[in-house]
């Protein structure tokens with residue numbers, strides 16, 4: 001059982017909601033933490049929080065991937081950080097089960113008990129049972145995926161340049177397909193195409209017109225976050241750059257990287273990125289917390305879990321009533337996640353001090369999206385911007401939101417350097433198999 005004196009606050013997930021909730025708690029409960037009356041534990045498999053809106057720029061090589069993450073131990077220096085996967089939430093016994101770091105070397109699962117629990121495990125990619133998708137596709141939610149894609153896209157150019165006489169190999173390597181035209185998909189295709197076009201200058205045997213970049217979207221709208229008018233403008237802007245945007249089209253199959261679309265078109269593609277939506281984290285579904293029909297945790301407006309004491313939730317894994325648009329729920333985005341985290345932490349402090357909680361009220365102010373260097377689209381407070389002003393707004397807004405002065409400075413330096421020097425176009429794909437060279441030296445046979 002937790003000690004009588006120390007109240008255990010456990011936060012599962014150290015992303016937007018988790019990190020910002022813990023940050024606010026360590027500020028507001030400074031005295032209680034020092035006196036040992038309260039302990040805050042953050043559990044996450046990663047030792048860092050990822051600032052996802054910067055992933056497309058990290059993939060494109062404008063930002064160093066390390067600079068788009070915030071180290072949890074440094075930022076949350078008065079909290080306890082436990083690296084591990086939460087595998088079970090059992091609120092009836094007030095405990096979560098974790099598979100801690102090192103479990104692949106025999107470290108066993110263990111339980112962590114709590115008095116107060118914050119559930120913020122975010123979301124995972126929502127996939128469909130499309131033949132070949134699990135084998136060939138990749139998502140775009142993590143810094144690892146962003147690094148992989150950058151290396152992969154440059155490697156495709158290497159493949160095409162190294163096989164000048166094999167038309168089929170070249171065509172396949174130079175075909176890049178993205179499925180799902182929300183924030184992540186549009187920003188990722190726009191930034192990576194921009195990078196690849198730039199990189200072509202160093203590949204004299206590749207004509208940039210040979211590359212085929214395609215966005216496949218099941219509905220008739222792209223980038224719904226910025227509204228229909230700006231969505232249409234974004235589609236036109238991408239098409240002017242030579243990116244094919246196929247609306248009302250479904251991916252039917254991708255076995256052995258052979259793409260089949262619902263409009264009847266078939267071709268091979270070396271790259272398939274799946275960004276067609278997200279769903280709440282599956283651990284939430286297996287828990288004993290109340291869920292809605294979309295498997296989100298049912299929350300009240302003050303960010304407590306419906307019908308439970310001492311359990312709170314927010315962000316992508318929670319159904320939070322939208323008090324500015326009654327009857328609906330807040331959208332799964334960073335803007336709500338950060339603001340909900342602040343309110344959630346304040347409500348925990350209110351509960352600890354026997355004060356009344358306050359509801360979460362925040363009207364969505366709009367969205368900004370980067371579409372490559374000096375290109376963007378924005379709709380903020382009804383003000384619609386495109387091109388350079390939107391791109392500038394996208395950068396300044398996200399820079400202001402990036403946690404820690406250290407990271408803000410490093411990102412500014414990355415941008416400044418990229419204004420003076422061309423992008424790096426080195427593929428470090430070998431990072432995925434770092435022992436290959438040594439195993440070869442030690443005599444193991446490899447397929448090379």
Ligand SMILES: Cc1cc2nc3c(=O)[nH]c(=O)nc-3n(C[C@H](O)[C@H](O)[C@H](O)COP(=O)(O)OP(=O)(O)OC[C@H]3O[C@@H](n4cnc5c(N)ncnc54)[C@H](O)[C@@H]3O)c2cc1C
Nearest residue numbers: 013014015016017052053086121122315316332333334335
């Ligand atoms: C590429 C991309 C671009 C985006 N751009 C924008 C944008 O421009 N504007 C905007 O408003 N929103 C944007 N979003 C959405 C925004 O990032 C999310 O809405 C936000 O991160 C949600 O916060 P969260 O805390 O709910 O989840 P997350 O930030 O995803 O945090 C979940 C945390 O849970 C951890 N976790 C996962 N499994 C376990 C486990 N088993 N045990 C313990 N911990 C676990 C994860 O490691 C992670 O740290 C973007 C998303 C992506 C992917």
